[in-house]
Amino acid sequence: MTEKSKFLLSEEDIPKTWYNIQADLGFDLPPLLHPETKEPTILPPPLFCAALNEQEFSKEREIEIPKPVRDIYRMYRPSPLIRARRLEKALDTPAHIYYKYEGGSPSGSHKPNTAIAQAFYAKEAGLKRLATETGAGQWGSALAFACKLLGLECKVFMVRVSYNQKPYRRVMMETWGAEVVESPNASTPMGAAFLEQDPDHPGSLGVAISEAVFTAGTNDDTNYALGSVLNHVLMHQTVIGLETQKQFEMADEYPDILIASIGGGSNFSGFVFPFMREKIVDGRDIRIIAVEPTASPSLTRGIYAFDYGDTAQAAPIAKMFTLGHTFIPAPIHAGGLRYHGMAPIVAALYDKGLIEATAESQLPVFKAAVQFAQTEGVIPAPETAHAVKVAIDEALKAKEEGVSKVIAFNFSGHGLLDLAAYDAYNQGSLEDYALPEESIKAAMAILPEVPTEYAAA
Amino acid sequence: MTEKSKFLLSEEDIPKTWYNIQADLGFDLPPLLHPETKEPTILPPPLFCAALNEQEFSKEREIEIPKPVRDIYRMYRPSPLIRARRLEKALDTPAHIYYKYEGGSPSGSHKPNTAIAQAFYAKEAGLKRLATETGAGQWGSALAFACKLLGLECKVFMVRVSYNQKPYRRVMMETWGAEVVESPNASTPMGAAFLEQDPDHPGSLGVAISEAVFTAGTNDDTNYALGSVLNHVLMHQTVIGLETQKQFEMADEYPDILIASIGGGSNFSGFVFPFMREKIVDGRDIRIIAVEPTASPSLTRGIYAFDYGDTAQAAPIAKMFTLGHTFIPAPIHAGGLRYHGMAPIVAALYDKGLIEATAESQLPVFKAAVQFAQTEGVIPAPETAHAVKVAIDEALKAKEEGVSKVIAFNFSGHGLLDLAAYDAYNQGSLEDYALPEESIKAAMAILPEVPTEYAAA
Numbered sequence: 001m002t003e004k005s006k007f008l009l010s011e012e013d014i015p016k017t018w019y020n021i022q023a024d025l026g027f028d029l030p031p032l033l034h035p036e037t038k039e040p041t042i043l044p045p046p047l048f049c050a051a052l053n054e055q056e057f058s059k060e061r062e063i064e065i066p067k068p069v070r071d072i073y074r075m076y077r078p079s080p081l082i083r084a085r086r087l088e089k090a091l092d093t094p095a096h097i098y099y100k101y102e103g104g105s106p107s108g109s110h111k112p113n114t115a116i117a118q119a120f121y122a123k124e125a126g127l128k129r130l131a132t133e134t135g136a137g138q139w140g141s142a143l144a145f146a147c148k149l150l151g152l153e154c155k156v157f158m159v160r161v162s163y164n165q166k167p168y169r170r171v172m173m174e175t176w177g178a179e180v181v182e183s184p185n186a187s188t189p190m191g192a193a194f195l196e197q198d199p200d201h202p203g204s205l206g207v208a209i210s211e212a213v214f215t216a217g218t219n220d221d222t223n224y225a226l227g228s229v230l231n232h233v234l235m236h237q238t239v240i241g242l243e244t245q246k247q248f249e250m251a252d253e254y255p256d257i258l259i260a261s262i263g264g265g266s267n268f269s270g271f272v273f274p275f276m277r278e279k280i281v282d283g284r285d286i287r288i289i290a291v292e293p294t295a296s297p298s299l300t301r302g303i304y305a306f307d308y309g310d311t312a313q314a315a316p317i318a319k320m321f322t323l324g325h326t327f328i329p330a331p332i333h334a335g336g337l338r339y340h341g342m343a344p345i346v347a348a349l350y351d352k353g354l355i356e357a358t359a360e361s362q363l364p365v366f367k368a369a370v371q372f373a374q375t376e377g378v379i380p381a382p383e384t385a386h387a388v389k390v391a392i393d394e395a396l397k398a399k400e401e402g403v404s405k406v407i408a409f410n411f412s413g414h415g416l417l418d419l420a421a422y423d424a425y426n427q428g429s430l431e432d433y434a435l436p437e438e439s440i441k442a443a444m445a446i447l448p449e450v451p452t453e454y455a456a457a
Numbered sequence: 458m459t460e461k462s463k464f465l466l467s468e469e470d471i472p473k474t475w476y477n478i479q480a481d482l483g484f485d486l487p488p489l490l491h492p493e494t495k496e497p498t499i500l501p502p503p504l505f506c507a508a509l510n511e512q513e514f515s516k517e518r519e520i521e522i523p524k525p526v527r528d529i530y531r532m533y534r535p536s537p538l539i540r541a542r543r544l545e546k547a548l549d550t551p552a553h554i555y556y557k558y559e560g561g562s563p564s565g566s567h568k569p570n571t572a573i574a575q576a577f578y579a580k581e582a583g584l585k586r587l588a589t590e591t592g593a594g595q596w597g598s599a600l601a602f603a604c605k606l607l608g609l610e611c612k613v614f615m616v617r618v619s620y621n622q623k624p625y626r627r628v629m630m631e632t633w634g635a636e637v638v639e640s641p642n643a644s645t646p647m648g649a650a651f652l653e654q655d656p657d658h659p660g661s662l663g664v665a666i667s668e669a670v671f672t673a674g675t676n677d678d679t680n681y682a683l684g685s686v687l688n689h690v691l692m693h694q695t696v697i698g699l700e701t702q703k704q705f706e707m708a709d710e711y712p713d714i715l716i717a718s719i720g721g722g723s724n725f726s727g728f729v730f731p732f733m734r735e736k737i738v739d740g741r742d743i744r745i746i747a748v749e750p751t752a753s754p755s756l757t758r759g760i761y762a763f764d765y766g767d768t769a770q771a772a773p774i775a776k777m778f779t780l781g782h783t784f785i786p787a788p789i790h791a792g793g794l795r796y797h798g799m800a801p802i803v804a805a806l807y808d809k810g811l812i813e814a815t816a817e818s819q820l821p822v823f824k825a826a827v828q829f830a831q832t833e834g835v836i837p838a839p840e841t842a843h844a845v846k847v848a849i850d851e852a853l854k855a856k857e858e859g860v861s862k863v864i865a866f867n868f869s870g871h872g873l874l875d876l877a878a879y880d881a882y883n884q885g886s887l888e889d890y891a892l893p894e895e896s897i898k899a900a901m902a903i904l905p906e907v908p909t910e911y912a913a914a
Contacts, residue, residue: 005531006468011461074462075834086606104561106834108873148831149543168625171876174883175830373632374605377532377563416565416873419625422632 005085007247009078014070019238021273021345022231023061024280027352029231029344030319031454035308038450041316047216047224049125052118055232063235065117072116072149076105077239081247081408086375088395095398096253097391098408100244100271103378107172109413110267111142111227114236118225119146128221129153133183133208135263136162136335136383137169138413139227144178155222157183157191157211160203162335168417183208190214190312204328205264205339210312217314228264229309229318229343237270240410245274248408255286257394259409261386262290262299262357263336265343271410272355279354288355289394290346291386293365295433296329298322298342299350299357301440306450307341317448320347324443330433332362333421334382340443358390363432365389366425369415381413382421462542464704466535471527476695478730478802479688480518481737484809486688486801487776488911492765495907498773504673504681506582509575512689520692522574529573529606533562534696538704538865543832545852552855553710554848555865557701557728560835564629566870567724568599568684571693575682576603585678586610590640590665592720593619593792593840594626595870596684601635612679614640614648614668617660619792625874640665647671647769661785662721662796667769674771685721686766686775686800694727697867702731705865712743714851716866718843719747719756719814720793722800728867733811745812746851747803748843750822752890753786755779755799756807756814758897763907764798774905777804781900787890789819790878791839797900815847820889822846823882826872838870839878 022029031040043053055063065073084097102110122130130152134140140156147154156178163170163182170180183203184191188211194201201207209226216224226233248254258275260268268290278284292299298321307322309315321342329338342350349355362382369385371392372378380388387409398405415422424430479486488497500510512520522530541554559567579587587609591597597613604611613635620627620639627637640660641648645668651658658664666683673681683690705711715732717725725747735741749756755778764779766772778799786795799807806812819839826842828849829835837845844866855862872879881887 004468008465008467010465011463106836145834149834167880168873168876171880171883172836172873175827175836175876175879177831370632373563374634377602377606379563379629379632416625416629417876419628419632419874423624423628426628426631 005083007081007250009243009246011074013243013246014073014077015065015239015242017062017064018235019242019274019277020058020061020063020235021276022059024277026280029348033306033317033450033454035313035315035317038317043230043316047213049121049127049223051121051124052232055235056230066120069117069120073239076112078243079104081244081251084376087372090371090375091392091395091399093395093399094402094404095395096404096406097395098406099411100240100408101411102240103411103414107138107141107145108416109138109142109381110237110240110270111139112146113239113270114227114233114266115142115146117236119143119150119152122223123150123152127152127223129155130225131155131212131215131222132225132227133157133159133205133212135159135205135338137166137417138336138381140180141169141172143225144173144176147178148176154178155215156180157185157208159183159205159208159335160201161331165333165420166417172417183211185211188214202328202331204311206311206325209310210314213310213314228266229341231345233266234269234273234343234345237266238273240270241272241274244271244408253406255408256405257287257289257407259289259291259387259390259394259407261337261383261412262292262346263339263383265346267410267412269343269346276349276354289390290355290357291390292357292359293332293334293337293386294359294361294435295332296323296338297359298340300359303444304347304351305447306455307447309341317450318344320344321350323440324447326446327439327443330436332433333418334386336383337386360386360389361432363430366430368392370425379415379422380411381415382418384412462540464538464707466700466703468531470700470703471530471534472522472696472699474519474521475692476699476731476734477515477518477520477692478733479516481734483737486805490763490774490907490911492770492772492774495774501773504670506578506584506680508578508581509689512692513687523577526574526577530696533569535700536561538701538708540708541833544829547828547832548849548852548856550852550856551859551861552852553861553863554852555863556868557697557865558868559697560868560871564595564598564602565873566595566599566838567694567697567727568596569603570696570727571684571690571723572599572603574693576600576607576609579680580607580609584609584680586612587682588612588669588672588679589682589684590614590616590662590669592616592662592795594623594630594874595793595838597635597637598626598629600682601630601633604635605633611635612672613637614642614665616640616662616665616792617658618788622790622877623874629874640668642668645671659785659788661768663768663782666767667771670767670771685723686798688802690723691726691730691800691802694723695730697727698729698731701728701865710863712865713862714744714746714864716746716748716844716847716851716864718794718840718869719749719803720796720840722803724867724869726800726803733806736811746847747812747814748847749814749816750789750791750794750843751816751818751892752789753780753795754816755797757816760901761804761808762904763912764904766798774907775801777801778807780897781904783903784896784900787893789890790875791843793840794843817843817846818889820887823887825849827882836872836879837868838872839875841869
């Protein structure tokens with residue numbers, strides 16, 4: 001235990017530019033289609049300011065991070081890269097396990113990396129308010145924090161199952177001055193309709209997106225902010241991977257395997273895209289694994305097709321791996337992973353075989369999380385625990401095979417506001433859910449039809 | 458916002474020795490007296506191992522930190538010193554406000570600094586288990602974490618009011634493998650007696666200490682661990698102030714005012730003792746302020762007298778500022794500050810006029826905490842918020858007086874597991890409590906009589 005375990009950068013090492021993987025893909029992404037006309041579209045201008053729209057479609061490799069954004073990043077960045085020596089010892093593995101710790105931000109996850117940027121551009125564009133949805137609450141609390149620092153109002157539609165499971169997340173958002181309501185919510189037409197169908201509707205990210213989009217679309221002073229999926233959101237997160245690259249140089253190692261949990265794709269993309277460049281451009285041999293929940297297995301069980309980004313068909317249509325926009329995942333505690341679709345860039349990378357994907361179910365995920373907490377001290381968010389599970393599996397595989405591997409995962413957030421889930425696990429009352437075969441089949445049967453020329457894209 | 462805000466040290470800068478202020482006090486502390494014989498005593502050997510007893514009475518200035526302890530410190534130390542530039546700006550003050558951020562440890566407070574040391578020495582001494590009490594849960598979770606890492610069992614008596622207000626703290630302890638029970642608890646004779654008197658007894662640190670002490674005293678394989686008050690505990694916390702001194706050198710400043718919240722005295726002492734040495738030995742001009750809650754105002758309303766450390770009169774008698782060992786503070790959310798007494802060293806320093814003290818009530822404390830959260834991002838624990846309140850007051854005073862002061866406070870822990878209290882504050886339902894004049898008077902009427910030769914000490 002004499003060698004370093006923490007690889008720390010100084011404030012000057014915070015990246016000055018985001019990395020835009022669109023410059024290096026070597027192929028064009030399928031177009032984004034308008035939800036009604038089904039013709040190519042930009043992000044709807046009533047919802048997104050011009051600066052973010054420009055980033056969404058840019059092919060510039062490096063996009064400058066505005067100084068005010070970097071100044072707020074300095075409140076919690078650079079984040080440490082940590083070698084999990086106590087976990088390695090407990091597993092008795094020859095593998096080296098590293099984790100990039102994004103749990104140190106004020107809201108406790110990687111989400112502020114894009115929330116701050118989005119709030120900055122909205123403020124610059126003269127807006128007064130941002131509206132958004134949140135699943136587990138990680139995104140909503142990050143946006144509440146960012147809006148407060150940048151002098152914007154914030155309205156959050158919180159998926160009902162999380163609103164009830166995670167009251168502390170709501171309190172956190174309110175403490176930062178945000179207005180938080182349950183979704184589905186009777187104050188929007190789509191929320192009212194969903195509640196009429198089912199008064200006990202558990203909500204989903206797809207539904208909550210519809211409600212936040214409606215709110216932004218019907219208020220001139222309000223824009224919409226999305227915490228994942230879109231190209232510019234993934235790009236803002238690349239500060240994670242850019243820092244990690246420098247830190248691996250400090251550690252004098254290079255990762256054989258990169259692992260991150262995946263819902264919409266933001267923590268995964270932010271962590272792996274800078275390495276993906278080294279894989280695509282420099283031909284580096286590196287395995288990249290996305291870990292999704294079995295309750296919402298868009299990569300491993302979905303199909304690569306055009307689908308709406310939200311349940312109420314108000315958001316644009318994108319080509320992605322999807323379970324169908326009407327699919328409502330089981331109420332697992334990893335609320336941030338309960339999304340029917342997948343970021344278009346991640347979907348394209350998966351389609352081309354550049355990344356791997358695996359699905360894990362709730363109980364073994366929590367078992368891994370507790371092992372991590374009992375060795376490394378830190379308690380992971382249920383989302384993050386998906387990556388922990390696969391990192392442990394890969395470390396045990398390396399042990400079996402007698403090979404030393406360098407395994408790195410993104411510790412996207414801590415689980416201090418998810419302790420109700422740990423309580424259920426500790427008491428033995430946490431449930432696993434059967435794979436929802438029937439509801440996937442039903443949801444996939446009603447994907448939108450799009451013009452043939454795009455369908456072939 | 459171009460200058461540095463975070464002053465970071467590297468793992469090599471973790472102190473190699475603790476600072477023992479007993480070497481520099483220039484006076485002898487009054488003796489510790491046996492609860493029954495009322496004659497001088499060491500810490501009861503059935504409760505404390507020899508190594509800790511030696512530290513308790515040592516006059517060595519520097520005591521080596523064992524390497525395994527430093528190796529665990531490296532999981533979260535050194536902690537950053539942060540300049541609160543956004544708070545300064547919001548207050549429009551010429552003062553410079555710094556905070557030492559102890560919220561980054563796995564359990565979220567400064568408490569692991571001594572928990573790890575105590576667990577290490579207990580393991581070395583061949584013990585199997587540690588028993589303790591916890592108020593807000595910060596100490597219990599720190600000890601649960603430390604015991605798990607060092608291979609010990611851990612049993613925690615949690616003050617009932619916190620057990621109910623802060624279920625997440627219990628879950629955290631259980632996730633690290635500890636056994637957690639409510640105090641008063643029918644499983645101990647004193648717990649049973651208190652419950653018979655009052656089935657709704659809210660508990661207090663004094664009662665919970667009695668129960669943990671009983672458990673350790675009646676089990677050969679179990680020692681007792683205390684999270685504050687005792688000399689060795691305060692000493693383990695001096696890593697905080699020792700790091701802060703180095704960080705002020707980096708910042709090229711020197712504090713005019715040091716502020717910390719105070720209950721038993723551990724975060725206060727750990728932060729200020731290394732500076733107190735500079736005040737006593739080098740004659741530096743520095744104000745040192747302890748902030749206690751009005752609900753438990755031992756320094757500002759208690760008397761300097763010999764009293765039992767616990768409610769059931771099972772712990773030794775120490776000379777301290779006390780409200781009387783039977784005093785039960787109102788159920789404020791800063792559960793970690795609900796103690797009737799005060800660390801003997803802190804009491805002696807206050808008696809000699811070397812430190813100041815002030816008492817703050819719950820509502821203005823939470824107001825300050827929310828202002829801090831909305832500017833600096835981080836949400837403080839209710840205990841920590843007491844220090845925030847006075848730091849803001851001093852910064853505003855500096856503004857009024859038109860003088861630039863360097864103000865530093867110890868950010869002893871984050872409030873992510875205290876969000877129920879913030880919810881009450883945000884909803885306007887948080888209560889303030891009147892100063893408990895009558896119950897203080899009643900409790901102070903029954904202090905123990907001790908032999909005259911010691912009473913004069």
